[in-house]
Amino acid sequence: MNTSEAIRTRRSVRSYLDKPIPKGVIEELLRAAMSAPSAGNEQPWQFLVIDDRKKLDSITGINPNAKMCKEAQVAILVCGDATKEKYPGFWVQDCSAAAQNILLAARELGVGSVWTGIYPIPERVQAFKKHFGLPDHITPLCLIPLGYPAKDTAHVDRFQQNRIHHNSW
Amino acid sequence: MNTSEAIRTRRSVRSYLDKPIPKGVIEELLRAAMSAPSAGNEQPWQFLVIDDRKKLDSITGINPNAKMCKEAQVAILVCGDATKEKYPGFWVQDCSAAAQNILLAARELGVGSVWTGIYPIPERVQAFKKHFGLPDHITPLCLIPLGYPAKDTAHVDRFQQNRIHHNSW
Numbered sequence: 001m002n003t004s005e006a007i008r009t010r011r012s013v014r015s016y017l018d019k020p021i022p023k024g025v026i027e028e029l030l031r032a033a034m035s036a037p038s039a040g041n042e043q044p045w046q047f048l049v050i051d052d053r054k055k056l057d058s059i060t061g062i063n064p065n066a067k068m069c070k071e072a073q074v075a076i077l078v079c080g081d082a083t084k085e086k087y088p089g090f091w092v093q094d095c096s097a098a099a100q101n102i103l104l105a106a107r108e109l110g111v112g113s114v115w116t117g118i119y120p121i122p123e124r125v126q127a128f129k130k131h132f133g134l135p136d137h138i139t140p141l142c143l144i145p146l147g148y149p150a151k152d153t154a155h156v157d158r159f160q161q162n163r164i165h166h167n168s169w
Numbered sequence: 170m171n172t173s174e175a176i177r178t179r180r181s182v183r184s185y186l187d188k189p190i191p192k193g194v195i196e197e198l199l200r201a202a203m204s205a206p207s208a209g210n211e212q213p214w215q216f217l218v219i220d221d222r223k224k225l226d227s228i229t230g231i232n233p234n235a236k237m238c239k240e241a242q243v244a245i246l247v248c249g250d251a252t253k254e255k256y257p258g259f260w261v262q263d264c265s266a267a268a269q270n271i272l273l274a275a276r277e278l279g280v281g282s283v284w285t286g287i288y289p290i291p292e293r294v295q296a297f298k299k300h301f302g303l304p305d306h307i308t309p310l311c312l313i314p315l316g317y318p319a320k321d322t323a324h325v326d327r328f329q330q331n332r333i334h335h336n337s338w
Contacts, residue, residue, distance in 0.1 A: 003175040003277035007201045007270050032176045034327045036269065037284050043327060048334045055336050089289040093311070096265030097272075097284075100205065101176050104273065108172035115206050115266075120258040133338045142262070158203045158212060165217045167224050169302045 006107045009155060013112025014068040016147025021073045025109055026051075029076065029146075032105035038094035044084040045095050046138060048077035059143070062127040066116045072145035076102060077128065080119075082137040092119065095141045102144055112149035115142050175276045178324055182281025183237040185316025190242045194278055195220075198245065198315075201274035205266035208259035214267050217246035217301060228312070231296040235285045241314035245271060246297065249288075251306040261288065264310045271313055281318035284311050 030047055038044060050056055051074045059069040069075055078099045080091035099115060106113040118124045118140045128140040199216055207213060219225055220243045228238040238244055247268045249260035268284060275282040287293045287309045297309040 001172055003170055003172045003273050004197065004201060006172040007204050007274060010204065010206070012206060028173065030333055031328050032173060034329060034332065035176050035179065037179070037181060037272065039286050043329075043332075046332050046334065048336075048338065050336055052336045087286065090286055092261050093265040093268075093284075093286070096262040097269040099262075100266040100269040101273075103206065103266075104172050105176060115262075117208050117256065117259055117262070119262075135338065138338070159200050160203060160212075163203065163212075163215050164199055165215065167217075167219055167221045169217065169304065169307070 001108045006104045010103055010107045011153035011156065012114040013149045013153060014114050015150040016068070016071045016073065016112060017150050019148045021111060021146060021148070025111060026074055028109060029102045029105050032101040033078070033098040036094065036097035036101050038097070039087040039090035042084055042086040042094065044081050044091040045098050046079045046081050048079065048132060050075045050077065058131070062131050063116065063118070063124060063143070066143055066145065068114060068145050071147060073147045075143050075145040077132065077143050078141045079134065080139045080141055082139070092141065099142055099144060106146060110148065111146050113144050113146050115144060118142055170277045175273045179272055179276040180322035180325065181283040182318045182322060183283050184319040185240045185242065185281060186319050188317045190280060190315060190317070194280060195243055197278060198271045198274050201270040202247070202267040205263065205270050207263035207266070208256040211253055211255040211263065213250050213253040213260040214264050215248045215250050215307060217248065219244045219246065227300070231300050232285065232287070232293060232312070235312060235314065237283060237314050240316060242316045244312050244314040246301065246312050247310045248303065249308045249310055251308070261310065268311055268313060275315060279317065280315050282313050282315050284313060287311055
């Protein structure tokens with residue numbers, strides 16, 4: 001699938017088939033994530049791949065907005081690593097670019113995904129840290145549940161001319 | 170260009186040919202940006218397209234790390250719009266996903282780009298706000314200079330197995 005098609009047709013997918021995702025596909029998604037740009041090429045990211053059924057099922061207990069984990073085959077927890085930051089405060093942008101790469105690579109490979117937010121909600125960050133035993137220097141940014149889509153998603157055009165300005169406000 | 174190739178081969182491009190970028194290409198990049206996911210689909214973004222030569226040249230005065238603007242044909246200032254946020258604090262992630270879409274769509278179209286950081290450096294944010302007359306509710310996240318690459322960039326593999334963890338830390 002070409003890049004612009006993946007970008008334009010990517011949608012949040014929250015309902016999945018009961019069909020395993022090959023390990024090679026997950027590695028492709030992580031390879032895409034680590035290809036993201038980062039401030040000063042600091043690459044301040046870590047990825048926790050969750051494919052244990054009980055662990056996936058338990059996530060709804062710490063984030064009620066992540067109910068789709070009960071159907072997901074795998075979820076990737078995208079985390080910032082404070083020890084790798086050269087430019088303080090840029091890890092959110094770096095890890096967001098990595099997360100977006102995961103969504104787009106998944107779209108190309110026919111895998112449905114959805115970006116579920118964690119940071120900067122303090123209680124949610126703490127709950128994920130505790131649940132997955134993350135060290136102090138690791139902050140979970142978002143969780144991306146993954147699975148083959150149970151249904152097709154409609155195309156949506158979000159283009160808005162009025163969000164574009166020229167040379168000055 | 171397929172999605173994974175664009176993701177894997179995208180590099181920061183800081184040197185450009187003296188060759189105009191068609192307006193339709195810039196619109197494609199903005200269309201890609203606005204296709205990004207956002208918290209609760211809030212789409213809290215605004216884009217300032219800078220193609221005035223004097224404006225482009227003046228940017229080095231407010232960000233010495235953006236010298237490539239002197240060669241760039243166009244630059245896109247990606248901004249957060251506080252009035253459009255439904256989920257406070259998520260605009261950085263939303264706008265970062267939009268920025269990453271711009272870089273990937275540019276790569277597909279043969280246009281070189283580079284993500285130059287602004288937020289969260291307070292002085293830099295203020296300098297851009299003043300220089301481009303941004304209202305109080307608009308925060309510049311990053312500036313993306315664009316141009317056809319003056320030279321090929323080498324492929325770099327950033328994959329690191331030790332950034333991947335399984336089921337718990």
